[in-house]
Amino acid sequence: MRLTILAAALLLVGCATRTKRTTYVDPDAHGAVEGTGLEARDIRAVADQMARELLGSPAIQGFEGGAPRVALLKVKNRSRFLIDQDILTTLITDKLVSNAGGRVAMLDRALVDEIQAERDAKRSGNVDAQGFKAMAGADFFLTGEVRGLSASTDAAQSDYVVIRFQLTDAESGIVSWSSSYEMKKEGSWGVMYQ
Amino acid sequence: MGRDVPVIPALFAALLGACASWTGPQAVQAWPGVTNTDEVIALDKAAWELVGVKNLHSGRTVDGRLHVRVELSNQSDKDLPVQLQVLFRDAGGQITGEDTPFQMVVLPGGAVKLHEVTSLRTDAASYTVQVKTP
Numbered sequence: 001m002r003l004t005i006l007a008a009a010l011l012l013v014g015c016a017t018r019t020k021r022t023t024y025v026d027p028d029a030h031g032a033v034e035g036t037g038l039e040a041r042d043i044r045a046v047a048d049q050m051a052r053e054l055l056g057s058p059a060i061q062g063f064e065g066g067a068p069r070v071a072l073l074k075v076k077n078r079s080r081f082l083i084d085q086d087i088l089t090t091l092i093t094d095k096l097v098s099n100a101g102g103r104v105a106m107l108d109r110a111l112v113d114e115i116q117a118e119r120d121a122k123r124s125g126n127v128d129a130q131g132f133k134a135m136a137g138a139d140f141f142l143t144g145e146v147r148g149l150s151a152s153t154d155a156a157q158s159d160y161v162v163i164r165f166q167l168t169d170a171e172s173g174i175v176s177w178s179s180s181y182e183m184k185k186e187g188s189w190g191v192m193y194q
Numbered sequence: 195m196g197r198d199v200p201v202i203p204a205l206f207a208a209l210l211g212a213c214a215s216w217t218g219p220q221a222v223q224a225w226p227g228v229t230n231t232d233e234v235i236a237l238d239k240a241a242w243e244l245v246g247v248k249n250l251h252s253g254r255t256v257d258g259r260l261h262v263r264v265e266l267s268n269q270s271d272k273d274l275p276v277q278l279q280v281l282f283r284d285a286g287g288q289i290t291g292e293d294t295p296f297q298m299v300v301l302p303g304g305a306v307k308l309h310e311v312t313s314l315r316t317d318a319a320s321y322t323v324q325v326k327t328p
Contacts, residue, residue, distance in 0.1 A: 027295075028295050029328070030328045041295060041297075042298075044295035045294075045295050045297045045298070048295055048297070051314065052313075052314060056255060056257075056312055061257060095314060099291075099314035099315050100314055101316065103257070183298075
């Protein structure tokens, strides 16, 4: 009986010491848990490339009449991977707002309802106001999509992913700039993207 | 591009490898004629031994941003995945904070690949390219 209890206790201790510690890792580094889908470093690389190319595009560089206003729309995900569809536009916005020195103005269309409610409250006198201005209209729409091609066997998986952004003139509908980021990965099955 | 081109850096690398050893982050090995390689740093031994700089150039865009153009060669005969980061510095040599992420690039065996980055800020005056193996 004592031997059984001792063995059970040793087993419990053994399990307890095998608990994996959580560690911080560089978001650009190869992680211990990786599949063939979009990883943190891919997302960061895409956002960085798109922000730099967008700022240098002729549509933005040649725009006359102040900083061009760009409205961001939700990225469409047509790949098999589950990704946060706002993460790319969030990072692109951060890069441009922090570093572009006001050469491009980003419009937040996700807050239109809140902005309209606040404007109505100011104009009705329910809250005070420090002046009125027109809501900014967009000169361009920035849209993005994720597409993929997948192949697999019983043991391995291959994914080719293209992330494409385009800038569309909000008056004419003409595509003023576009760029794609491509990647292909091969690996084993078993990583779940959440 | 002729198949004989990578032979030059390979011989050059072999010569350097025979004389030098890895002592920590240092300038990558340069093809003959490339002089400003202090701006391209290998962060690990594999990157230092296998990656070469064939051409390195920087200039200004019309709106005053710094454009960096670097041609990297794979001095082995196998595909070589490397990660590249560009740090931009202001006129005082301070990092401006708009560094690129470490972007993954696969250099095919014996091949040369172009990597181009343009700063977002106009106060970027110089740069450092950091290369490492994943």
